[in-house]
Amino acid sequence: MPELPEVETIRRDLQRLLPGKVIEDVKLLFPGFVKYPDPGEFVRLCRGKAVLQTGRRGKYLFLHLSEGFLLAVHLRMTGRLLYYPKQEPPALHTRGVFSFAGGGELHFHDVRKFGTMWLVEPGALDRIGGLKALGPEPLREGFSPAFLHECCRKTTRPIKSLLLSQEAAAGIGNIYADEALFKAGLNPRRRANSLTREEAEKLRDAIREVLREGISARGTSRRDYLDAGGRSGSYQDRLKVYGRKGQECPLCRCPVQRVVIAGRSTHFCPACQAVKGE
DNA sequence: CGGACAACCTGGTTGC
DNA sequence: TGCAACCAGGTTGTCC
Structure with a gap:
């Protein structure tokens, strides 16, 4: 669903909300959205990492985490990233919940289950499917x-x-x-x-x-x-x-x-x- | 190379 | 009301 303007809007929202927050836990209600590494490792590696910065490339949304890790998200058709300042019971189609130390949750909601996430170290960007084939960012100079x-x-x-x-x-x-x-x-x-x-x-x-x-x-x-x-x-x-x-x-x-x-x-x-x- | 099509999933809308 | 058909913001893979 979301194209560049929608992903950019979400990124800007999250940029105001997440930097400085530490991921305390991740609950995978539908582990299938995790493409790399395996879901258990994904959760283990997320725990304790701080969100430093947000980013975007095409329709891919990035959360730059501490220790050089990068969490990449592609929302495909129906994916949503919803931030709640307090604990929130997961909705019917919530596929994953990231909870932050000191409060706050990020829910990954996706009716059609097409959305995907990857957690990679820098230099392992080729683990992220489709990223390499992307053309230039249309709002930057390279798109001449x-x-x-x-x-x-x-x-x-x-x-x-x-x-x-x-x-x-x-x-x-x-x-x-x-x-x-x-x-x-x-x-x-x-x-x-x-x-x-x-x-x-x-x-x-x-x-x-x-x-x-x-x-x-x-x-x-x-x-x-x-x-x-x-x-x-x-x-x-x-x-x-x-x-x-x-x-x-x-x-x-x-x-x-x-x-x-x-x-x-x-x-x-x-x-x-x-x-x-x- | 590229087009046609199916697949991945679920739900909403349309039309009979 | 019921039910089938069709539609949906994306990408990937297969076949021809």
Whole structure:
């Protein structure tokens, strides 16, 4: 569920709450979410570690712990990280509870059980599945128009598919991909290698804009997403095309269409995002 | 290379 | 009301 803006919102919440706290215990209600090391070792290694700092890479959330350990979290579709200042009985779909010395709990809640965590030492980042293949952070300098254009030039796949692959930029998901393509006026089926330099630049700017707007709105809450305080975001009220099949395009009032690309539902305005090129 | 599809899971919505 | 079908913000693996 959560894409870059949602993960970043949670990270900022946790950055205010966790640094300085020491993990006293971890209860695994569904140990399957622990990918590395084995669940027993995971719990043993977490105990007594302090949270020093939070971080994020694409949709991966990091808690930097003492002794050089890194706790990496991927929330996938329905994962939530919920902080409670006092003891809280676990909800139905709570999969793990981190309790801190002196009070406070972090609950990992995940209806669909897709979410995953890893606990690794520095230099063992390759233990974290998928992390290595990530493209640049879209809100940092490395995500230049030239870089995006080069990524596009190398593949014939639809531009929507490229955006979802995480290779061109880390952290874009289904919602922000559709919103960025709308903002850039590009048809989601456009072959990536048919984008001109100007179009790639426009898309790069659009990606950065929608992600920044998403963060400002504290994320998009459609069904499952909540921040670390259990609050909804508000970007769902600002979506132009995503989830708006049959409703009017805000620019031209043409009905928004829904199609399936790369197995994912895709929303666009057939007029504002008419197919150009090939 | 990349597309199509299934898998991993559970729950909510839609339509008959 | 019941029930089946379809849908869901993500990633990985298999087959062709």
